[in-house]
Amino acid sequence: MIIGLTGGIACGKSTVAAMLAERGAFVVDADRIAREVVMPGEPALAEIAVVFGQAVIRDDGTLDRRKLGEIVFADPEKRKRLEAITHPAIRERMWSRIRRVKADEPGRIVVADVPLLYETGQQGLYDGVVVVYAPREVQIRRLMARNPELTEAQALERINAQMDIERKKELADWIIDNGGSLESTGRQVEALWRELAGNRKP
Numbered sequence: 001m002i003i004g005l006t007g008g009i010a011c012g013k014s015t016v017a018a019m020l021a022e023r024g025a026f027v028v029d030a031d032r033i034a035r036e037v038v039m040p041g042e043p044a045l046a047e048i049a050v051v052f053g054q055a056v057i058r059d060d061g062t063l064d065r066r067k068l069g070e071i072v073f074a075d076p077e078k079r080k081r082l083e084a085i086t087h088p089a090i091r092e093r094m095w096s097r098i099r100r101v102k103a104d105e106p107g108r109i110v111v112a113d114v115p116l117l118y119e120t121g122q123q124g125l126y127d128g129v130v131v132v133y134a135p136r137e138v139q140i141r142r143l144m145a146r147n148p149e150l151t152e153a154q155a156l157e158r159i160n161a162q163m164d165i166e167r168k169k170e171l172a173d174w175i176i177d178n179g180g181s182l183e184s185t186g187r188q189v190e191a192l193w194r195e196l197a198g199n200r201k202p
Helices: 013-022 030-036 042-053 065-073 076-103 136-146 152-159 167-169 182-199
Strands: 002-007 027-029 112-113 129-135 174-179
Touching: 002 027, 013 065, 013 112, 013 129, 013 182, 027 076, 030 076, 030 112, 042 065, 042 076, 042 174, 065 076, 065 136, 065 152, 076 112, 129 167, 136 152, 174 182
Parallel strands: 002 112, 002 129, 027 112, 129 174
Antiparallel strands: none
16 A cells, blocks of 8 residues: 655654554655755756755755745745746655555555645545644644744744645545644554554555
8 A cells, every 4th residue: 555644734744654664664755855856966956046046055055945945935936936846856756766665565555755745636646645633723833843943924834835734634534633642643543554554455
């Protein structure tokens, strides 16, 4: 089985992905791949420099993610331009890894951690989609705790750049409510894993 894992910013997808990996899933992390495709020497980084200017490239040739973030989160059109550069590169690398795992271990459950899964219309590519949910007020609190330099308005800007978490919850095949304790999340993940493992194809 190939499962899509998504949610909202600061909902705790990484926590749930780690719990699934502990149980034997092979996790492909879109955020990690997103960092890979903008490393020095990658075509996507060269294109970003052309579109957004050398100001978003540090002296050592690496991407200044904070500076780029300030630009794209404040301007939906610029965010779309960035996504048009990065999303195809991320998707190609992700599916290359997924295909390799499925060829080597056909029975293994693969989890693709994709923050913008619904926004980019990828839900049909997976056998099912898990949404990691947390209420908006929890998202804001966690995001500001994680990034102390963000104001509440900036945190909301980043949350509003994604599809509303309540809508993602409606679209989900499975929901992990991560708005409470870690123990509660763990129990939900264990129940999900048992269901997935019972449905896996040999």
